[in-house]
Amino acid sequence: MYDLLVRGGQVVREGGVEQADLGVVEGRIVDVAPELGGPAREELDARGLHVFPGAVDIHVHFNEPGRTDWEGISTGSRALVAGGGTVFADMPLNSTPPVLDRATFEAKRQAGERESYADFALWGGLTPRNMDRLPELAGAGAVGFKAFMSHSGLEEFESPDDYTLYEGMKAARELGLIVALHAESDSITSGLARRIRGEGGRGVRDYLRSRPAIAEVEAVNRALLLAEETEAKLHLVHLSTGRAVALAAEARARGVNVSIETCPHYLMFTGEDMERLGAVLKCAPPLRDTAEVDALWTAIREGRIDTIGSDHSPSTLDLKTGEDFFSIWGGIAGVQSTLAVLLTEGREHGLSLPDIARLSARTPARRFGLAGKGRLDPGADADLVLVDLDTEWVHTTDDLHTRWKFSPYVGRTFRGQVRRTLLRGQTVYQDGTFPNPPQGRFLRPAPVPQEETA
């Protein structure tokens, strides 16, 4: 007897897409096959729809506790499930205090267990201030350690220097956890910003000039050397240039344990869009030109990019307003739109549906040891997204479930719409509504063998 039978959807799995039923018992998929016999307590008709694994967004900033006026786990996770996500991993900033020890970790975990509509993992921070706390963060269940090679935007989350990063990577290696790096050279970005601001530069172009591609390429190169030397597992977040991706892919080919993330905004927007739309598109690293966008799509098609994370990092509207583009908050609100971007732009750029499932769900779940997530196979959690692939829709402000109705994706036309999202067999989102109270669970990473790269 199944608890749930999802009937007749086009099921998107590693090997391809086939019409099949999914049988669910106690929140887990037990059978996937055409025309499964019943009985079932509940049946769900998915004919005409595609069934994807719930997206696993390994890079969000929901900013709770402490900055719930910027976002919060409740609104952030509602937006995630509305966009077809079922798992997120929250960064150790911009919550305040940031997650630098067990107490701050547990406070965030409790907030998530109270409020999250999705299952979740948590990152710990790696800063000069908490090097002695990495083992306790690992013990608390951190999915990895996040560090910034440039200024994080927040005084309370400092960047390690090269020596500290080197020691941090050695410690992470011992603990078996991944180090995620924001790789932009602080020396280059802050040096340029000082000079350009000294000359009176305050505009979008000035900001773009202060964070050139070489700042990313240089930092990625240094990070790869340190990872190679320490044998740490490295995850390069939000790569924005073809050159940085190429360097990381070369390092991987010679055995460095590195995975590569990019974000939907680097695939969809350019610096010119940033000039046109302003603060809604301010982020770091900044948006590039169409040649870089094309290079990233090529890298995705050719399998060099492993995961797509949103880097959802909103703030209050007043921090997104002002004459000085340098002092406006850097961060893009995109947690609800990742799958929409992949289904629309991704398909146009030659990705198959299994490619989209791999980038958005399977690889992040596997790389970060999130057992039972990211795939529609017997034994996995019944984290399902029912998508109407043919519907074309224009994203409006009313669609947004985030705290602030401010997103660069508003006004864009998308093809493929999330109709329903299930977390462990329970509907968490359906056509604009959230029919059940939050029941997200904390996910502790399972050990991933050191030799297994993404």
Ligand SMILES: NC(=O)N[C@H]1NC(=O)NC1=O
């Ligand atoms: N602190 C923070 O969220 N920073 C993020 N925002 C952004 O645009 N890039 C980042 O790393």
Ligand SMILES: [Zn+2]
């Ligand atoms: Zn981030």
